Each structure stands twice: as C-alpha cells, then as structure tokens.
Amino acid sequence: MFADRATIYVRSGKGGDGHVSFRREKYVPNGGPDGGDGGNGGSVYLKVDEGVNTLADYRHVRKYKAEDGEEGRKKNCRGKNGNDIVLKVPRGTVVKEAETDKVIVDMSGDTEEFLLLKGGKGGNGNQHYATSTMQAPKYAQPGEEAKELTLKLELKVIADVGLVGFPNVGKSTFLTKISNARPEIANYHFTTLSPHLGVVDLKDAPGFVVADIPGLIEGAADGVGLGHEFLRHIERTKVIIHIVDAAGSEGRDPVEDIKAINKELALYNEDLVRRPQIIAANKLDMIYEGMEPTRDEVLKRLKDEFSPLGYEVYPMSALTGEGVKEILYKVREMLNRLDDKPVIFAQEYDPLKISSSISEPFTVIYDAEEDEYVVEGPRIEKMLGYTNLESEKGFLFFQKFIKENDIVEKLESLGCEEGDTVRMYGLKFDFYK
Numbered sequence: 127m128f129a130d131r132a133t134i135y136v137r138s139g140k141g142g143d144g145h146v147s148f149r150r151e152k153y154v155p156n157g158g159p160d161g162g163d164g165g166n167g168g169s170v171y172l173k174v175d176e177g178v179n180t181l182a183d184y185r186h187v188r189k190y191k192a193e194d195g196e197e198g199r200k201k202n203c204r205g206k207n208g209n210d211i212v213l214k215v216p217r218g219t220v221v222k223e224a225e226t227d228k229v230i231v232d233m234s235g236d237t238e239e240f241l242l243l244k245g246g247k248g249g250n251g252n253q254h255y256a257t258s259t260m261q262a263p264k265y266a267q268p269g270e271e272a273k274e275l276t277l278k279l280e281l282k283v284i285a286d287v288g289l290v291g292f293p294n295v296g297k298s299t300f301l302t303k304i305s306n307a308r309p310e311i312a313n314y315h316f317t318t319l320s321p322h323l324g325v326v327d328l329k330d331a332p333g334f335v336v337a338d339i340p341g342l343i344e345g346a347a348d349g350v351g352l353g354h355e356f357l358r359h360i361e362r363t364k365v366i367i368h369i370v371d372a373a374g375s376e377g378r379d380p381v382e383d384i385k386a387i388n389k390e391l392a393l394y395n396e397d398l399v400r401r402p403q404i405i406a407a408n409k410l411d412m413i414y415e416g417m418e419p420t421r422d423e424v425l426k427r428l429k430d431e432f433s434p435l436g437y438e439v440y441p442m443s444a445l446t447g448e449g450v451k452e453i454l455y456k457v458r459e460m461l462n463r464l465d466d467k468p469v470i471f472a473q474e475y476d477p478l479k480i481s482s483s484i485s486e487p488f489t490v491i492y493d494a495e496e497d498e499y500v501v502e503g504p505r506i507e508k509m510l511g512y513t514n515l516e517s518e519k520g521f522l523f524f525q526k527f528i529k530e531n532d533i534v535e536k537l538e539s540l541g542c543e544e545g546d547t548v549r550m551y552g553l554k555f556d557f558y559k
Contacts, residue, residue, distance in 0.1 A: 139167025141269025
C-alpha cells in the first residue's frame, strides 16, 4: 500500500562529559589539571530527496539516533564529536510533534534541509576550573543531555488541482486524457491505492499539476474505506474538480453523490469545501437518445442544485474527450485569480526550544585528614556568591538548594551523620537534616 504516513522516534547525540585528570610528568610532581572537553553530540537533520516519493522506509525502521560525543581525555585532548544523522523525506512531507499534533516543519517550498534536533554540547574538562583558590579541581562539567522527539510524518502531495469523486466515476481516465500520467484503469468499486500526479500542458497558457485523489466513499472522513487515508493529499490543492457519474450508470444519483463527497470534505477540513470547485458531469456519452432523464435534463438538475453554491457545472466525457478542453482552460482561469504561492503549513512547534540545560559541576568528598565533608565546584561557588546566608530568606534558599541538588543524599551516602562538619569553600557548618 502507498506509504504516506509514519511515526518515528528521533534522538540527538548526548554531549561528551568533560574529563578530570592532572599532569603526571617527570620533573613535574604537582602538575595542574589537564582534563579535556567532551565532544558535541550529533544533530538530527531532515532533507528533501527528489528520488523518494513515499515514506515506506520509515514504516520498517522507526528509531533514529545521532551519535553521542566522546568524553574528553587527559593532556587537554578534546573528545570526538558525534556524527549527525540526515533523514531523507519526499518533498511535501509535513512533520508534526506526535503528542500535540503541531506542525514542526513542512518540507516543501524553499525548505530543502531542516535542523530538527541539535546535538548536546560537550562538557568542560577540569582544566577550565582552576583558580587561585582551587588549583586542583577534581570535577568536570557533564555533557549536555540528548534531546528526543516522537514525530508524525505525513506526505501531502503538491498539486494545484485535486480530482475528487466516488470510485469508478472516471477520474483516472480523465487524468490519462489530460496529462502524461498513466494510472491503472479498471471497473472496480474499491479505489486507486495511491494518489497519481499529472502535469497538464496548455498550448497558450501556463500548465498546472493535477492530483487524482483516491476515490472517496461515504464515511471516509470517519475512517470508512481507504478514502480517509488520502484526504490529506487534497489539502494543498487550490482548485477542486469534482467528477461525477452524471449518467448514473451504477444506479447512484449524481446529485446525492456530490453532496455526499462534499460532506466528507467538510468533515475532514471545512476549508476544503470553500475552495473553488468545478463539477465535471462525466459519462454523458452513456446517455443515449430516448433515455430518461435526458442529457439536458441531467445537466439542468445539476446546475439548478449547485450553481447557487458557486459551483460551475461542465458536461464531459473523459472517454471521448468531449468538454475536457473547456474544463482545463476554466481551471487555468481560476488559478490565475488565486495566489500562485504554494500551500505551505506554518510551524506551530519549535523543537530547538526544547530545554536541555548543561549544569555546572560540583563534587562531594570526604577529607579524611581534616575529618570534614567537602562540597565544592563552580555551581556551589556561584550559589554562595549570590546568597546572603545571614538573612532568613537567604538561608532558606541555601537549604532548598542543597536538597534540590541531592547534596544531602550524596553526603549521607559517604557516611555523613548529624553533627559532622561540612565545608563549602570558606563556609563550615554542622550537618543536620
């Protein structure tokens, strides 16, 4: 079956952790810190591939992960960056965030490549944290966490004009007559299994692209039959040609057929029935002289019913070619009055705004020589720099900070008990929960 939808999981690469190490060389007994930075994680990109026309590949492989950045190494060596991944999609693919169903990007128009998730930044090695008061920092910055998304991919074909109608009304025959498209044509009541595109060339006017939207049936917008699977392909079209079996060759009423299809379009997207629509009364060659109702009576009934709604009715026989040329030039005239910019779905969700903070490091150790528990690192130093511990508000913030950063748990895991001494730079206090 034509694969025009897929749900996949994507993840960028995690940033490599910064490294903790110190120079250990002959004649340099107390070398300084030389831990290198971690490498950046790989990013996830989307790219239009003109050689791909379905999403079939994403039905089989559903998880895509960029490479993590390598950890930094000693001697100030930086870790290797993780490799990016590029997901190739057909032009016209709309990418949505699966949980909210909001549009991330429409891979059509001028959008050829899109940065979907940026890789995590590598953490700083301990070489960056040496100060006059802390010349041998035993901590390094962790790499930024990876970002992840679950995506819904939907291929919406790019065409100026969409053909709609019940199965077996002559849409495929019409498309064959007007373009170089060669869809399968047969007398069946199911539906074409994939949308077909045809390019219409006019001698004295610009051409346009027509999409044969697979046959709808009543209930399609509610998921009945295959029609619902393909209604998305009409969302980009600017003009709709509604082909109807005007001869009622299969025992259906053409007026009721048109009403039923337009109802399905409205249920799926109300904007669709507001678009310019031409009714092509097909198979008129099957109404012979002496038959009731007559050809003229069928056309009059259709015009009386739909002309007040703004729908023009054109007689046609896709098989013989009668009326086809008139319809094509009328469509061209309608397109000339409309904006020639392609229909592109605007971004509603920006994945680059997904927060993945990279935090400053700190360590919690036991100093056996001083019989003290030591908490130190840039995050601790910064907190103490902007916190007035002599005020009640400042002291409450300090207590909240050590709890939220799991410092209490880390102290207890090292054996710290109530009454033991804890040191944070120049600050010493007795530990109490």
